Amino acid sequence: xxxxxxxxxxxxxxxxxxxxxxxxxxxxxxxxxxxxxxxxxxxxxxxxxxxxxxxxxxxxxxxxxxxxxxxxxxxxxxxxxxxxxxxxxxxxxxxxxxxxxxxxxxxxxxxxxxxxxxxxxxxxxxxxxxxxxxxxxxxxxxxxxxxxxxxxxxxxxxxxxxxxxxxxxxxxxxxxxxxxxxxxxxxxxxxxxxxxxxxxxxxxxxxxxxxxxxxxxxxxxxxxxxxxxxxxxxxxxxxxxxxxxxxxxxxxxxxxxxxxxxxxxxxxxxxxxxxxxxxxxxxxxxx
Numbered sequence: 001x002x003x004x005x006x007x008x009x010x011x012x013x014x015x016x017x018x019x020x021x022x023x024x025x026x027x028x029x030x031x032x033x034x035x036x037x038x039x040x041x042x043x044x045x046x047x048x049x050x051x052x053x054x055x056x057x058x059x060x061x062x063x064x065x066x067x068x069x070x071x072x073x074x075x076x077x078x079x080x081x082x083x084x085x086x087x088x089x090x091x092x093x094x095x096x097x098x099x100x101x102x103x104x105x106x107x108x109x110x111x112x113x114x115x116x117x118x119x120x121x122x123x124x125x126x127x128x129x130x131x132x133x134x135x136x137x138x139x140x141x142x143x144x145x146x147x148x149x150x151x152x153x154x155x156x157x158x159x160x161x162x163x164x165x166x167x168x169x170x171x172x173x174x175x176x177x178x179x180x181x182x183x184x185x186x187x188x189x190x191x192x193x194x195x196x197x198x199x200x201x202x203x204x205x206x207x208x209x210x211x212x213x214x215x216x217x218x219x220x221x222x223x224x225x226x227x228x229x230x231x232x233x234x235x236x237x238x239x240x241x242x243x244x245x246x247x248x249x250x251x252x253x254x255x256x257x258x259x260x261x262x263x264x265x266x267x268x269x270x271x272x273x274x275x276x277x278x279x280x281x282x283x284x285x286x287x
Contacts, residue, residue, distance in 0.1 A: 028248050030283075031223075031234055034266055036247060039281035042079045044272070047086070051075075051269045051278040052256040053097030053108070053212065057119065058149060059262030064280065065122075066257065066269065067095045067107060072115075074098065074105060074122055079267070079280055089127045090115055097212065097257065099147025099154055102181050106154055108145045112137035116181070133184055137173060143256065144213030144224070152177055153187060157213045157224065168194055170208050172239060192224070196241040197233060212258040212268075225258045225268065251281070 030036040044051050050069040057063065066075045072090035077083065094110040100119055107115040114133040121127045137156060144157030156173045174188040194208045210233075212225040221242065224233040230252065232245040247255070253276065257269035264285035272278035 044278040054257035061261035096143040097145035101147040
């Protein structure tokens with residue numbers, strides 16, 4: 001290579017590489033009121049490396065409740081605190097999400113079995129009144145749960161279900177809890193049209209596998225998170241898809257939980273691994 005050509009390469013190549021790096025760092029779009037590129041990050045201790053679902057009680061931000069994939073424990077802490085407390089409620093299992101309804105915790109296992117117990121017992125350090133609700137859902141794998149404390153219902157979103165084709169729809173089931181809180185009965189069934197997701201992303205075929213579910217009560221919209229698809233889906237109150245937001249894999253390593261507090265701030269939890277701690281990302285609401 002001639003000297004002049006070498007000089008040109010040495011001058012141009014760094015600029016090209018810098019340009020490519022800048023393209024990689026291009027901000028991802030966000031729902032109105034949020035910036036999904038700039039969170040407040042709370043790293044979790046080792047025992048919450050595999051943090052999964054998260055929730056608040058009546059949206060109060062002073063206590064975040066969570067569970068992880070392996071142990072039958074419910075954790076509680078204020079985001080930012082160094083100490084994370086927990087209470088055991090059951091045997092080890094693949095627990096995926098958590099909700100609070102009528103002052104009772106609803107813990108969902110991945111096979112669609114629920115463990116329900118009084119919220120007050122969590123802080124006493126001993127849970128002695130655990131109900132097991134099964135046979136409410138068809139065979140499948142479930143990761144998304146949302147408890148609506150206003151309507152007295154909870155909603156479950158299927159990740160892989162035996163009775164659905166994930167290339168066409170994703171099914172949501174709603175349940176009404178009895179007045180005494182001891183049982184639940186299905187109150188509805190809804191479909192999220194995956195074809196709408198494909199149209200908005202420009203993809204010919206998507207196998208949609210949601211991992212978390214919550215509701216933005218200020219806008220009456222559903223926020224549906226998919227770790228596998230690396231996207232946040234926003235749907236209206238009738239489950240019609242309104243918008244799709246691809247999320248940055250470098251920031252959202254394995255997002256498994258999502259919740260809002262009563263100040264409209266958004267929280268998303270990410271599982272960690274042997275090298276990277278689990279975390280909770282807080283996205284402050286901005287008008």
